[in-house]
Amino acid sequence: MSSALSESQHLRQKAQTTISNHKGNVFAEPQALAKSPRKASNQNTVTEIQSNMGPLTTPTKGTGGTGEPWTPTSNLKMLISAASPEIRNREKELCVDEGGNAVDSSQDCELGEEVEKQISRKEKSLGLLCHKFLARYPDYPNLALNNDISLDDVATELNVERRRIYDIMNVLESLHMVSRLAKNRYTWHGRANLPQTLAKLRQVGEEHRYGQQMQLIRQRSLEKEFDSDSEEKENEDEAEGGKHGQKEMFFVELPGVEFKAASVNSRKDKSLRVMSQKFVMLFLVSTPRLVSLDVAARILIGEDQVGDQDKSKFKTKVRRLYDIANVLRSLKLIEKVHVTEERGRKPAFEWTGPEDFPDVKDTAGTTTITKRSLESRASVENCAKNLFSSPGSKRSFTRHPSLIKLAKSIQDDRRKINSAPTSPVKVDSSSSEFFPTKMAQLAAICKIQLDQQSKRVIDRTPEPCVTDAMTKAMSVNTELEQQKPAKTPEAPQPAVLTPTEPPASTIHLTPQAPFTTQPMSFHPSQCSPLIPVLLPQHQGSGSYTIYMHPSSFKPHSLARPQPTSLAVRSMTFEEKTGRSPSDVPGHSPAANQLLTGSPLGLKRMCSERSSEGSPSKAKRIDPNTRDTSPKLCEILQARLKARRRGLLSNRPSSRALHLEPEFVNTPGSSAAAVNQTLEQSLETFLEKEEKVATWDGEAGLTPVRAIPLTPQPLHTETLIPTCYLIPISQQSLFSYKDSHSTESSKASVSTYNLYHTPTAGSGSPPVQDYTPTSIHRPTSASPFPTQGHRFNSPSPAILNFTLQNLGLIPGPGSGPANSPGIAQTPEPPCSIHSPLPPHLGLQQRGGMVFIKPMSPVPVQNQMIGQGGQPLTLVSLQQMTTPKGTALPQHSFFHTPVSLSPLASVVPTTPTGPGHTLPAGAKPVYIPQRKLEVTTQDT
DNA sequence: AACTCCCGCCATCAT
């Protein structure tokens, strides 16, 4: 802080001189000032400023500066920003003077109108304004002092309209640098909370798989470029996928900071705040810490671009992003850069903030108690908030009268809860407690493992983690590539980026990525096109595990009142959906618990809620029937069609993805047992699902159903589109369908939490994981996801869903099982259902690639075999070159665990897969499964 | 022409 301050001060001084020069040259200053002040409405404030300024101002003008290159704008900006306080003072003085003499100002203006304008505009920029604002407060406030901020005072002092201050405050609030105390009053926290906030945001960003989403979007854009014509439909499809998690976003709060705000104002979900957080998350989850404006805008809009309507939305979003970016720039967290792609240069922002922050990840496990506590707390809070806010987050919801009431009640509950001792503790411990025996043990084991892993990895940033996860060799390659882009932030990057990005993204996403990367290095173009997968979810195994548990826990339910529970539920689901399992244990568990407690009730609630709150949205359907909303079905169908086309054409899928993996669980025997159980349950489940799917006819259905289960309508919508969502649905499905349903659902939930957490926390597991399946696996699995994002547990249903989405699999109706089965193979659970023999091989049909299990190892074995086996993932993709060819492919696979892990690890993988894709890609690896995407012809 | 993004209308929310 101090350093920062000092620096800023220095800058200011420097700036002053320079600026003054500029101004002098231009003469603009006075004028500009005059203008701004007038407009601004700052009347009063000036006085204060004046006093301060006096000295500064005078001197300034005199200088003659020069020297600097001042490009009018850029330099000025910089200078100004640096000197903000002083400048401000000057301005104020000027203003004051002017106030007295309106005429003068006008005269001045005349002299240098042009100049003035420029200056004025810049001076009025949000970034500069923010600088000025920041100059007023220390980076690290003395707690002893009063750090209250009066909006009115600030507005007056800075000579700006209040509206502008709100923009700044909203962004600062999103970073927890300030918190709202009451109307017109904020408390300054400075950067004290920044590390925690960033860590938290990164965590949440990972949970939401923003990295994956970004990759998808990037891919798409690449594809589009290449294929310009080819497809647009995809956009739609893609959009779906991309979004799924987004909508769910809610304002992320930190423990200490939140309450106040919460208590004070209920609306935290406002867009600027949330957008700001999402935007920051994007940086935190992307490997090259570079985010292009359009990608960010797309992700922030929940949907990808679509039609014209979207265009306007897009424009609006972009405007907002600029607003946010200007504030973040003044905070020195990001810097504007341009990425040059084939198409041209695109505006982008590079993260220049801290790379390492405390891991907040609690998710995992948390090595440090402190962190843990914090995290847990945070998670709890989040849960509460989510619950609370999530509904609200969507405005529609919030605003809905009925919802509002609900929200209020929830809030109250939340507060109570928060206040209650339980909340903090809950997370880890609670989970364990809840789960009875086995679960607890498993959880504990997992945690331990995770912790261990996490410890190893702890400090690493995500990137490293990723690499670790993959084989080292792979990692090396990857790193190199990644680094390249990173190194050359500006010019170089662009070039690199294009090629690189895709790979990078890939990497991020899944563990597989690393492999992919390698190939990429070879064939960048190819790689890029490919999309990674995503999916994470997994916990399939976990879920299974869950199965075991039955029950038990519902702890939270007790705490929360029903209403709350409902809210929570919905929230939870969303989150889960959105996030992957990795989510914070804390809240998710809570949600889970709630859910578990009375699934039925929840359902009802949800349904009720949905109907009330947003009938339109609510879609919920009955599980039995296809509930999916027609829309969903339509969407799915459309998607499928599109995909199929794509496949034919080659595009296979950009989206393909998925995979899974997971399993993690692992630990030993107990795990195995669990797995078995899970398998059984899964089988049952799968069977059911298959049936359903068949009936439904379209692939989409399955997923849909799942959705319905979920409480919230929102999810449904969201989920459906996206492949990713899957996880959730499964859970819900399980619960419904299986007799166990209740238990299973509970279990699953709990499991998730446990696993994920750890996983997330761990960061990346080393290669080891991959290799064999052994025990570690789980961890390993987790790592990948972690990096990439989280996963959720994929369940067979998910797999199916995914496959369908990909187009690999035909609709539900169609051939059911087989192909899917294969694909799923990867998942452990799948084994069960995998009725289909894996044939294996990848077939590419139309561009699609199929993955098959390379390894002979029977799926079952894989899955089952180890308990954990990991899994796998998969692959995906697409690709292609642009246009036509298709080629896609990619895919991967991996050997079975049992066999030799090495193989998987080894680059050889490519070979194996080779068949899959000759080209370069070769990525692959991993676990076992391949996806086959066959289209289905069948 | 595209990129930036300031400005302020006006819907909401809080009181």
Add this chain to the structure above:
DNA sequence: ATGATGGCGGGAGTT
């Protein structure tokens, strides 16, 4: 009802 907030998009300034 009134003031506080903040979404939003027109359109001007920049590049």
